[in-house]
Amino acid sequence: MKRTIYTITALLAFLLLAGACVENRNIYDAEEYVMFADTLKVYPVQEDVEYFSVPVVSTVSRDYDRTFGVEIIDKGSDATENLHYRLASNSVTIKAGETRADVLVHGIYDNLDPSSTPTFTLALVMPEALEMPLYGRSTKVGLQKCCPFDINAFTGWCVLSSTFLQSFNPYGSYQRLVRTSLNPDRPNSIICHNWMLKGYDIELDFDDSDPLAPTMDLPEGQTMSDEGSFFGQTHGDDRILIRKSNVYPSYFSSCGNYLYVWTQMYVYDLNTYFGSVGHFYTVMEWVSDEEAERLRREGMAM
Numbered sequence: 001m002k003r004t005i006y007t008i009t010a011l012l013a014f015l016l017l018a019g020a021c022v023e024n025r026n027i028y029d030a031e032e033y034v035m036f037a038d039t040l041k042v043y044p045v046q047e048d049v050e051y052f053s054v055p056v057v058s059t060v061s062r063d064y065d066r067t068f069g070v071e072i073i074d075k076g077s078d079a080t081e082n083l084h085y086r087l088a089s090n091s092v093t094i095k096a097g098e099t100r101a102d103v104l105v106h107g108i109y110d111n112l113d114p115s116s117t118p119t120f121t122l123a124l125v126m127p128e129a130l131e132m133p134l135y136g137r138s139t140k141v142g143l144q145k146c147c148p149f150d151i152n153a154f155t156g157w158c159v160l161s162s163t164f165l166q167s168f169n170p171y172g173s174y175q176r177l178v179r180t181s182l183n184p185d186r187p188n189s190i191i192c193h194n195w196m197l198k199g200y201d202i203e204l205d206f207d208d209s210d211p212l213a214p215t216m217d218l219p220e221g222q223t224m225s226d227e228g229s230f231f232g233q234t235h236g237d238d239r240i241l242i243r244k245s246n247v248y249p250s251y252f253s254s255c256g257n258y259l260y261v262w263t264q265m266y267v268y269d270l271n272t273y274f275g276s277v278g279h280f281y282t283v284m285e286w287v288s289d290e291e292a293e294r295l296r297r298e299g300m301a302m
Helices: 002-028 163-167 227-231 289-297
Strands: 034-036 040-046 052-058 066-073 085-087 091-094 100-107 119-125 138-146 156-162 175-182 189-193 202-207 215-217 222-225 240-244 251-253 258-269 272-286
Touching: 034 119, 040 052, 040 100, 052 091, 091 100, 100 138, 156 163, 156 289, 163 272, 175 289, 202 222, 215 251, 215 258, 222 227
Parallel strands: 040 138
Antiparallel strands: 034 052, 052 100, 066 091, 066 119, 085 100, 119 138, 156 175, 156 272, 175 189, 189 202, 202 215, 222 240, 240 258, 251 258, 258 272
16 A cells, blocks of 8 residues: 555656646747837826836746847837937847846926827837737837826816706806815815805815826715705705716826816715715816906806
């Protein structure tokens, strides 16, 4: 019996060793291809970041350095070299034992318009045998200007335009002037005073962790109005509550000092969910005190 066990154990050990050898051989003998990690990607250009990286990857590592040329393809590009960007080098080196290297690109922040995303094409200069079929050797790079986030830029007077006011409008306009201030209880948060109706403030939170996709949030359960002011009657406990819409995204622009917020308005009755009023789109655009005063004199609601 012991001999049988020893035999089986030895056989298993042999199979595992053989499998490992095959696996190692497959890795070592794998087809070698070199390519950009993405064929199309938008990169943030930030004032305080000198370079962003466009990664180049290989399907295998080698025990020596591999250097490839990097060329700019003018055809199909609307970003201009030395005006909108410049490369740190016209070559890229994958170091021995590694499978990745980075093409460093300097986006020229001052020459970019935040409302557009110019692109240019890069291609690797390398032997044809290293080009993966159907994938290619090039990538299209998009440049998106991302301004520094300053919460103070979202305080003061703003013009609010809302589809909620279009639908339930006691003022005869879908726009109003709103005053905002810093929220002393939470960082990167503002208080919007008299947001949709005088006497009802709401809080908005900013998240700039992803410069390409800065987002908005609304703490749930805030009361934006009583029911009678907009509906003319009471359906629940006389509160219209607000939360972030789970259907559409909300975001802001640090470059333009405006935000787009999708909200869901809903009603409770004796702490029981009564129903949804709907999902509504609101734009808030910050203006100077002088512009706000002009709009107030012209009759914009506050």
